[in-house]
Amino acid sequence: xxxxxxxxxxxxxxxxxxxxxxxxxxxxxxxxxxxxxxxxxxxxxxxxxxxxxxxxxxxxxxxxxxxxxxxxxxxxxxxxxxxxxxxxxxxxxxxxxxxxxxxxxxx
Numbered sequence: 001x002x003x004x005x006x007x008x009x010x011x012x013x014x015x016x017x018x019x020x021x022x023x024x025x026x027x028x029x030x031x032x033x034x035x036x037x038x039x040x041x042x043x044x045x046x047x048x049x050x051x052x053x054x055x056x057x058x059x060x061x062x063x064x065x066x067x068x069x070x071x072x073x074x075x076x077x078x079x080x081x082x083x084x085x086x087x088x089x090x091x092x093x094x095x096x097x098x099x100x101x102x103x104x105x106x107x
Contacts, residue, residue: 020093024086024089024090027085028083028089029082032078032085033078035077040073047069
């Protein structure tokens with residue numbers, strides 16, 4: 001019975017959706033990596049400077065604490081930016097897809 005059915009125009013949507021999800025993930029990874037590099041530099045400079053200039057920081061922030069501060073900020077920046085990029089790209093393309101399919105259905 002399934003052999004006699006007409007092929008659906010949306011038959012390959014799962015493959016298309018998987019390809020789009022991979023593309024969105026790559027874009028998110030690239031944006032997150034860029035943000036992590038910027039955050040690392042932006043955090044490392046004041047952290048290192050404060051250890052040299054402030055007596056409290058010199059006494060309380062050993063190299064492990066400094067590395068923890070810098071890596072935590074870099075990790076947070078990566079995940080926040082990657083997540084926002086993936087969601088924004090998916091949302092934008094979802095709206096484009098609805099407009100494209102709506103135009104095809106209406107005509």
